[in-house]
Amino acid sequence: MSARITPGARRDVGVATWAFAHVAGRVSGTEPPAVFLTLGRNRRLFRGWLHFAGRMMPGGRLPRRQTELVILRVAHLTGSEYEATQHRGLGRRAGLTDAELDRVADGPDAPGWAPRERLLLRVTDELHATDDLSDATWADLRAELDEPTCIEVLMLVGHYRMLATTLGVLRVQPDRPRR
Incomplete structure (x- = not known):
């Protein structure tokens, strides 16, 4: 499928x-990211979005490895090829192994996740499925994270769901490796 709005x-x-x-x-080893050049066509919105997004990744409260697992x-859950491709590379840079990157698709019940990683994956799944968290999941999250970080996790999941929808509707294609 071709892009509905091409990178500017x-x-x-x-x-x-x-x-x-x-x-x-250059930093990511790809062509200039289409996400920036496409969303950048709406200059005013892009600047605000970039500031907002940067507060969670890379400038968030969670360690980068955990942020990348959530993203x-x-x-995976949204079928966003663009985000999966982009963040596999970022995940490697954050310390995720290829086996862990592959295991993300298996979800929180796959063996090998640390307890906090399993919880973050479970939170992501539950939010995706229901747009809410059960009281038990919320209690587990609060036992693990402080209030500001809990808010950030909820916003991180919601933000990347929104971004996956936007990129999917616009048919933004994954960035090719830099030659």
């Missing part, structure tokens, strides 16, 4: 977004 050129997204996307591509689980 410098004149479409502005110099700052264009330069940011090119630097991000990868959302990508």
